Structure formats: structure tokens, C-alpha cells
Amino acid sequence: MEISTEKDSRYNGLENMSAGELLRNINNEDKTVPLAVEKALPQIEKLVDIVADRMQNGGRLFYIGAGTSGRLGVVDASECPPTFGVPFDWVVGIIAGGDTAIRKAVEFAEDDIEQAWKDLQAFDTNDGDVVVGIAASGTTPYVIGGLQAANANGLATGCIVCNAGSPVAAEAQFPVEVVTGPEFVTGSTRMKAGTAQKLVLNMLSTSVMIKLGRVKGNKMVDMQLSNNKLVHRGTRMVMAETGLPEAEAAELLKQYGSVRKAVDAHSHK
Template sequence: MAFVKISEQSSLYNDLEKKSVREILDDINTEDQKVALAVKAAIPQIEKLVTQIVERMKQGGRIFYMGAGTSGRLGVLDASEIPPTFGMPPTLVIGLIAGGDTALRNPVEKAEDNTEKGWEDLQQYNICDKDTVIGIAASGTTPYVIGAMREARKHGILTGCITSNPDSPMAEEADVPIEMIVGPEYVTGSSRMKSGTGQKMILNMITTSTMIQLGRVKGNKMVNMQLTNIKLVDRGTRMIVDELNLPYDEAKALLLLHGSVKKAVDSYRAK
């Protein structure tokens, strides 16, 4: 039986060019409200994947996101936010996009159609069986991603995926497939819309829950965040004020001395 892509089916709306701006916005919002429910339905699979990722990362494993186009960009985005948010090195969550960094801003012709290139890209990082490869593709059919996942699995590497279609070729290569069925897009086939929104939500869930499990959050605060601007220094200072009941200026000096809220608090308490 032929694989049917729900994400490519015709929009539930027609004559979009005849609609007013308000009608378009209301329609898009109506569709977007379906995304959170689709993600909720996928939580059992997300939980299964995160649980296995945490076990591997405690042994030195890493997460690799693989995608093309919008999906690849979202993977790179999520990976790039881990160091500043959780104070982790940039080598632990890595986003790879078909066509390389050029493809972050400009489409690279036929890059996603190369079945071998994804695994070649992964090998540059000396990937091993403690690592996890997560394919991201709304269609579930991207050759760059499927090829990488297939080879990763052959080498005993945990594989997961995020797709908007059930029973896709990509899901067949995943130990833990996450199928987020958001339905047809408002503009037919434009997977940067609901599919992209859902992918971003799931990526947030995967890395945030993983980092919490790895002890990178205390209470509800980003105690390991990088102090890369005035706003974050102020936020960190106020965390220390709340935690240690110190004057603001003293807390700020302590933070700047140690470089993170956690290190500052631990050092102060060790006196």
C-alpha cells in the first residue's frame, strides 16, 4: 500500500487569496490550536525517548539532530540554545542540517536527497553507541535523514524521529518514533507551519526534560545559564539574592566571580 502523507494533503481552507487579513489570522490560529493536542498525544513516545537519552548522556553520550530545510533549522536552533540556557558545552547536543551551515539561510539544491551524506556527517563527530540520533522530517521521507538513521541503528546507536505522518519510512528506522499528527497545513504542504511549530515544541520538551534530569536546573531556575548579557547577569544576581538573602551588589560580585549561579551558591555555602 502506498505511503500517504497527511502533511501534504489539501488544506481544509480554500480561496485563501480572497480572505481578509483577519480571516487568515483567525484560520491559522484555529489550526495552530490543534498542535498542542497532537504533541500531547505523543508524550508517551517522547517520554520513552527521553528516558533512554538520559541514561546514555549520564555515560557521556550526545544528542544529534538530523534534518533538512525547516526541520534541520529547528534542530540546529534547539541545539544552539543548550549552552546558554543550561551551561553545557556545545558538543553535547548537535544539530546537523542537509547542505551544512549554508542551508540555514539558503536552500541547497538536492542536499536532502543524498542518502549517504547524513551518515558521513555523523562520522565526523566519532559517533558511538552512547549517542542518540533524532531524525526530524514532517514528511518522514527525507533521504538524508533516513540514511543516517539506518546506518546509526546498524551501529547500535539509539534512534528517534519526529514526523507528522504515521508509519513513515523514517519511523521504520527509529527505535522510538514520535508521530505528531497535526493534519493538513493551512497553506497546502507548508510544513513550516503546524509541523514546524510542533517540532519546536517537542524539541523543547526533549532537551529541557533531559537537562532537568541531568541536574542542570534547581527548583525552577536556570542556575547554570551563561552570563552573556546584562539581562542574564541581573537574573542570576536575583537568583542568588533569593537563595542566600544577600544584598544585590554582593550577590552580583559573587556571581561574576564564579560565573554561574550554582557555582556561586555552592562556593558561598562551602565557606
């Protein structure tokens, strides 16, 4: 297969460019990413539907990846509980090399074709779960092996890749292929490919959580009130929903611990 993310950059002599030239050229490349994502919307929709269906029936969502791709999965998973008030084990990000690899690259971890399934088994995965492999190149052995084993054990599988016709996409039942092309710095897939993966992950988890009823109107009514900013945001939500003055809304929120519960309590008075 042709790995377009590894092709030579459209730009050369980068070290001779001014800061302004570098920024403009990087920005020009970045502008192509959402257009590439747009082409994959039908694929993303199918993945959202299967994940939402499985999770509505008690299943979980697992992300597996290596390097930048793995880190992006960990970030998306870790942001679901505070944003949507879901248990920490509903969406799980697994990175090749373990949590150490989030901060420091673990050599050759991505080349172990059997390790992803071992990592998944630590969570007692079952055929109600979904595994989404994230790999810019679409050739990462860790991800390929994980998807193969997940398929063999009856789990639903998806992927987010940035090349067409990849081995990872061939293993996924619900592949998402966002073809981002050559990077500004040749092969540096933390740039456009990483941005594309982040956009798709935002779409996937947000859409699934909305379908699971974790958003009301356009508000994060189940968010964790873990800092003052979020408490103030929650208070404003309660005020908007109930018409209560700020002090009473804040007290109601403090009493019930979430916007949803506070609003429900007020409406049932």
C-alpha cells in the same frame, strides 16, 4: 503511506481573505498542534529516558534533518549551551547541505541517502550516542539513511515526524509521531508541523537537561552569563537562594561565573 501533511488545506481562496480572516484561520489551525503533541507524550517520554540515560554515561545527542526540520534541530542544539551551561558538543544539530542551508536552501540536499552518516562521522560518533531524525513528512532520504546507518553502528535512534506510519519512524528505535494533518497553506510544513517539532524539541532537550541536573528548583543555575539581562537574572537567583542584598549577590556571581557556583560558595562559608 498517506502523507497527511501534503493533503489539501481545509481552507481555500486564501488570497480573497482579509488579514483578520487569515490570522483567525491560521490561529484555529495552530490550536490543534498541542493536542496532537499530547497524544505523543508516551513516545516522547521513552525518547527522553534513552537520551538522558546515554548522556549520563557520556553520550551525546545528534539531530539530523533537512530544510525547516534541520533548522529547528540546529536551533535547539545551539540553545543548550547558553541555557544549561553544557559544552557545545553535547547536543549537535546537523542540517542537510551543511550550515549554508540554515539561511539558504540547498537544492536536493535532502535526497542524498548516504550524506547524513558522513556528516555524523565528522563528529566521531560512537555507540553511546543518540541520533534523532527530524522530518515532517517522515520520508526524507537524508534522515532515513542517517538512521539506518546509526542503527547498523549500534547508536540509539529516535525521530520526530508529523505523519503516521512513515519510513523515518520505521527506522527509529524510539519514534515520536505527532500527526498534525493538512497545513493552512497546502504542504507548508514550516507551519503546524514545524510548530509541533519545536514543541517536542523543547520538551526533549529541557527534560533531558533537568534529568542531568542542569536545573535547580525551576532555575537555570548553569546558564551562561552572556549579556546584561542574564547577569541581572542570575543576580536575582543568587539573592533568592542566599538572602544576600543585590550588590553582594552581583559581586559573588561575578567572582564565580555561575549561579550554581556562587550559591555553593556562599553555602560553604
